[in-house]
Amino acid sequence: MSNNVTRLRQPKPCPICNKQSVQVYHPFCSARCADVDLNRWLNGSYVVPGKPSEENGNEQHAYGEDEDDNI
Ligand SMILES: [Zn+2]
16 A cells, blocks of 8 residues: 555644644644634734724623633
8 A cells, every 4th residue: 555645735833823733623723723813814804994883892702702711
């Protein structure tokens, strides 16, 4: 079985924490890191000029889901 040489994708490190990435969460190592990256994108590219409701405390838990670990 040595003539079936398939080039596997070289495992790239997780762009967030540089750990070994997992295929399931490719290219990240975990769902957490994928989420972090997603949040980065959302915060970075979803810049809406003139937020409709900035002083509205309606979306308190829209962000910060990462740090709040209330049981
Ligand atoms: Zn990671």
